[in-house]
Amino acid sequence: MRWLFPSVNFESAKRLAEALSLPPKTAQILIQRGLGDAQAAARFLQPELSDFHDPFLMAGMAAAVARLLRAVEAREKILIYGDYDVDGTIAAVVLKTALGSLGADVSVHIPHRLTDGYGMRAAVIEQAAAEGRRVVVSVDTGIREYEALRRGRELGLDCIVTDHHMPGPDLPPACAILDPRRSDCAYPDKNLSGAGVALKLAQGLLGEKFSAPLLRSYLKVVAIGTIADVVPLVGENRVIARFGLGALKEPLQPGLTALLRVADLDPTRGITAGQVAFRIAPRLNAAGRMQDAGDVIELLTTTEAKTAAKLAERLDLLNRERQSVQDEILDVIVARVERAQGLFPGRYSLVFAAEGWHRGVIGIVAQKVAERYYRPTLVIGLENGIAHGSGRSIPGFHLLDALTEAGGLFERYGGHAQAAGFSLPADRVPELERRFEESSRRRLRPEHLDPVLSVDAEVGLAELDAAFFESLTKLEPYGVGNPKPVFAARGLRVIDGPRFLKEKHLKLRVSADGRALDALGWNWAGRLPEVRRNDTLDMAFQLDEDHFQGTSSWRLTIRDLRVV
Numbered sequence: 001m002r003w004l005f006p007s008v009n010f011e012s013a014k015r016l017a018e019a020l021s022l023p024p025k026t027a028q029i030l031i032q033r034g035l036g037d038a039q040a041a042a043r044f045l046q047p048e049l050s051d052f053h054d055p056f057l058m059a060g061m062a063a064a065v066a067r068l069l070r071a072v073e074a075r076e077k078i079l080i081y082g083d084y085d086v087d088g089t090i091a092a093v094v095l096k097t098a099l100g101s102l103g104a105d106v107s108v109h110i111p112h113r114l115t116d117g118y119g120m121r122a123a124v125i126e127q128a129a130a131e132g133r134r135v136v137v138s139v140d141t142g143i144r145e146y147e148a149l150r151r152g153r154e155l156g157l158d159c160i161v162t163d164h165h166m167p168g169p170d171l172p173p174a175c176a177i178l179d180p181r182r183s184d185c186a187y188p189d190k191n192l193s194g195a196g197v198a199l200k201l202a203q204g205l206l207g208e209k210f211s212a213p214l215l216r217s218y219l220k221v222v223a224i225g226t227i228a229d230v231v232p233l234v235g236e237n238r239v240i241a242r243f244g245l246g247a248l249k250e251p252l253q254p255g256l257t258a259l260l261r262v263a264d265l266d267p268t269r270g271i272t273a274g275q276v277a278f279r280i281a282p283r284l285n286a287a288g289r290m291q292d293a294g295d296v297i298e299l300l301t302t303t304e305a306k307t308a309a310k311l312a313e314r315l316d317l318l319n320r321e322r323q324s325v326q327d328e329i330l331d332v333i334v335a336r337v338e339r340a341q342g343l344f345p346g347r348y349s350l351v352f353a354a355e356g357w358h359r360g361v362i363g364i365v366a367q368k369v370a371e372r373y374y375r376p377t378l379v380i381g382l383e384n385g386i387a388h389g390s391g392r393s394i395p396g397f398h399l400l401d402a403l404t405e406a407g408g409l410f411e412r413y414g415g416h417a418q419a420a421g422f423s424l425p426a427d428r429v430p431e432l433e434r435r436f437e438e439s440s441r442r443r444l445r446p447e448h449l450d451p452v453l454s455v456d457a458e459v460g461l462a463e464l465d466a467a468f469f470e471s472l473t474k475l476e477p478y479g480v481g482n483p484k485p486v487f488a489a490r491g492l493r494v495i496d497g498p499r500f501l502k503e504k505h506l507k508l509r510v511s512a513d514g515r516a517l518d519a520l521g522w523n524w525a526g527r528l529p530e531v532r533r534n535d536t537l538d539m540a541f542q543l544d545e546d547h548f549q550g551t552s553s554w555r556l557t558i559r560d561l562r563v564v
Contacts, residue, residue, distance in 0.1 A: 001451045001560050003488060003540055005458065006032050016041060025457045026471040029485050032456060045474045047239045049212055055204040058197075059185035064160045064176035065204045067135065071104065071158075076134035078106045081120055082297075083140040083194070084113050084288030086281050089296040090225035091139035091162070091198035094218060096301065098202035101209075110293045113360055118414070118421060120148035129155040137162060140194025143179050144168045144414070162197045164231075166416070189236040191481075195225030196240060219244035220256060221300055227273050228281035232481030241477040245271050255299040258312035259283065269547065273477035274484075283312075286319035289360030326361040329354075333369055333379070348440035348449065350377045351433040353389075353426075357381035363390035363421070370394060374451045376402070376440055378433075382426045386411075391420045396448045402439040406432055453540055453560055456485040461492070462513035464543070469554055472543060484542050486559055492537045500525055506558065510537065518546075521558035529563050536564040 008028055017027035019038040035041040043051075055061050071078055078099060082092035092108045099106045109124055111117070116124075119141055125148050128136055135158045142149065142161035149172040152159040162178040171177055178197055180187040192200070199222045203210050223244020226237050233241050248271045251257045260267050263279040271280075287295045299311040333352050350373060357365075359381050366379040370392040376399060380389035393399040398417045407413065409432050413422035424432065478484040495516060496509035506521035506528060519541065521528075531537070541556040 001453050003560070004452055004454045005488070006454075006456065008457075012036060020045070022471050022474075023463075023468045025459060025463065025468065026475070029456050029475065033482065044238070047242050049215060049239070049243060051236070051239045052203075052215075053188050053236060055200040058178055058180060058187040058200055059182055060176040060178045061200070061204050064137075064162070064178055064201060067158055067160060067175055068099065068104075068137070068201075068205060069102075071135045072099065072102045075105055077132050078104055078135045078137065079128045079133045080106060080108045081124065081136055081138045081141065082108060082110045082293075083118070084110055084293040085140070086228035086284045086296075087194045087225040088140035089284065089288070089293050090221050090228075090300070091194040093221055093297060093300045094195055094198040094202055095137060095139055095162075096297070097218075098205050102205065108294075108297055110288075110297065112292060113288055117412070117423075120145040122148045122151040124148070125152045125157065125159075126155065129157055134158065135160065139198050140164070142172065142174070143177070143181075144172065146170075146172045149173050162194070162201055164192050164194050164197050191232045191235060191237055193222075193226045193229040193231045193237070195222045195229070196231075196237065198222075199240070216243060216247040217252075220247045220251065220253070223248070224276055224280060224284070227276040227477070227479060228285070230277075230480055233273065233477055233479035234481040238477070238482070241273060241479070245273065245276070245477055253300065254305045254308035255302055255311065258305070258308040259299065259315070261309075262312045262316040273479050277479075282322070283315045283319045286315055286322045289322050290318045290325075290358075322361055322364075325358050326364050329357050329361065329365045329379070330368055333365065334372075337373065347375060347437065348444050349437050350375045351380070351429075351436055352378070353380035353382055353387060353429050355382045359383075359388045362388070363392070363419070366390045366392040367419075374449055376436070376444075378436060380429060382429075385426050386423060387426045387429050388423045389421065391415070391422070393418045394448070395452070397440065397443055402436065402443065405439050406435040409435070453486060455488045455540055458488045458490070460513045461489060461511070461515035461517060464515065464517070464554065469543065469545075486540055486542055488538065488540045490538045491564070492539055494531060494533050494535045494537060496533070498528070498531050508558075510539070510556070517554065517556055519556040519558050521561075524558065529561070531561075531563060538562045538564055 012031055013024050013028040016038060017024045020041060030041045035044050080092050080095050082088045096106055096108055136152055137160045139162050141163060143163040143165050149159050153173045158175045160176045161174045166181050167179060180190045180192055199218055219240055223241045226240050231237055249267050251260055251267055265271060265275055284296050287293045295311055299308060302308050362379040362381055366377045370377040374394055376393045376397050378389050378391045380387045391399050399420045400415045403413050403420055409428045410422050410424045415421055492510040492512045494508055495511050498506055498508050501507055504523055504525040506524035508519045509516060510519055540560040541558050543554055544557045546553050546555050
């Protein structure tokens with residue numbers, strides 16, 4: 001792994017540090033993230049609810065609000081058509097709650113991942129019309145669903161699209177389309193999640209009723225959807241995440257309370273974006289991956305504590321099942337790679353397929369394989385002659401563009417630069433593997449296959465004092481566009497360890513400059529260069545806070561290390 005260090009203008013960092021009363025290294029990080037102006041940096045560090053944009057700046061908002069308010073007044077039946085991931089289910093919860101507070105007759109349809117697949121289906125639209133629905137609102141889907149929306153128009157339904165994915169060359173037929181990525185949309189923030197777009201529609205619908213306390217209530221769940229969907233946590237998304245996480249200190253709603261309990265999180269200590277990504281979102285996603293995502297809707301709308309507790313326990317159980325199934329597939333793939341070690345160095349891409357691999361987890365497996373071997377990766381489950389696949393990429397390789405080159409092979413595909421999904425006849429998988437490798441060789445050079453770690457700053461352990469730790473908390477929440485800082489320290493002496501926790505997590509204690517700290521490397525078994533006590537190390541790491549028996553301390557989370 002190569003470490004990349006930034007070029008540093010120490011004078012600029014010093015001036016910004018003095019202006020904002022920050023440690024120079026924290027100011028350095030802000031400058032590297034395009035926040036060298038003191039006023040802009042201050043706004044970033046202390047966002048306000050007033051930073052929310054007027055929802056009516058979004059193209060289509062006025063038409064969508066007018067049609068929905070008319071439906072509420074006329075008691076027309078409304079169907080919300082969602083998606084089965086966290087962002088899609090939370091977007092549905094947001095809109096259902098907003099419309100319900102206005103007295104609307106509203107129901108929700110969430111497709112089943114295995115039987116319905118991704119996107120909108122004409123059959124569901126036809127069923128809605130047969131049930132007397134007059135308005136259909138999509139959330140986190142719809143921007144490319146031409147067939148289903150054409151069918152809705154033929155049946156006399158008014159369809160409203162709310163989505164955040166990239167539109168196709170033409171917009172679908174709908175009475176209103178809310179998508180900040182529309183080329184004709186002047187909305188200032190293009191990076192909202194599906195839940196974020198639903199929140200803007202709720203804001204438009206409720207108008208003056210949308211008070212600050214009510215907004216904070218919505219932000220609790222919208223923050224979860226925003227973080228789970230891995231959209232950039234800058235601009236309006238940063239406001240959503242910062243205030244939503246803060247509001248989760250008082251979850252109140254029974255479903256949120258039960259969810260935090262099964263995730264073993266204490267809201268009074270504060271919830272971080274990392275905890276949402278790794279402990280809350282996986283439990284919510286487990287419903288759509290393994291069974292029916294409708295449980296998430298019920299969990300986040302119920303007012304009954306007993307019902308919430310049962311649903312949260314069910315999601316926790318499904319998540320354990322998901323982890324088990326996922327690990328089984330990953331073990332098979334790792335064994336295949338180890339058996340083919342002689343061929344592996346010559347590969348620019350990886351494709352794995354097998355009968356019976358669960359469609360609900362292959363995306364997670366593809367991500368883990370791509371991270372482990374640093375190659376564009378496709379993982380495919382074969383079922384009744386059909387191959388359902390998911391892909392994950394590495395920096396410098398646009399996955400959707402590569403799949404588009406082989407577009408004729410697929411029955412259905414979609415995605416973006418770093419992730420994609422697809423289906424095709426199983427007998428075409430060998431041809432897909434061949435074309436994917438050819439595309440990878442055209443687009444990548446050997447140096448692209450060497451992982452790169454961007455280091456934000458080089459530090460000495462003596463610099464890691466309380467003021468520095470406090471300054472880093474102001475940068476939170478971390479995510480895409482504002483990643484958790486990575487630091488490098490040289491000349492660290494191993495004074496305790498190494499040892500492994502649960503046979504897989506590396507633990508050391510290191511010292512330098514008269515300071516000693518614990519260091520933890522998650523899943524480092526098998527990756528470790530031989531390290532002994534009293535060895536000298538250079539280490540790249542992130543800083544995390546540990547809580548144990550009522551006390552807290554800071555530790556180094558290892559990203560890479562080298563024996564000097």
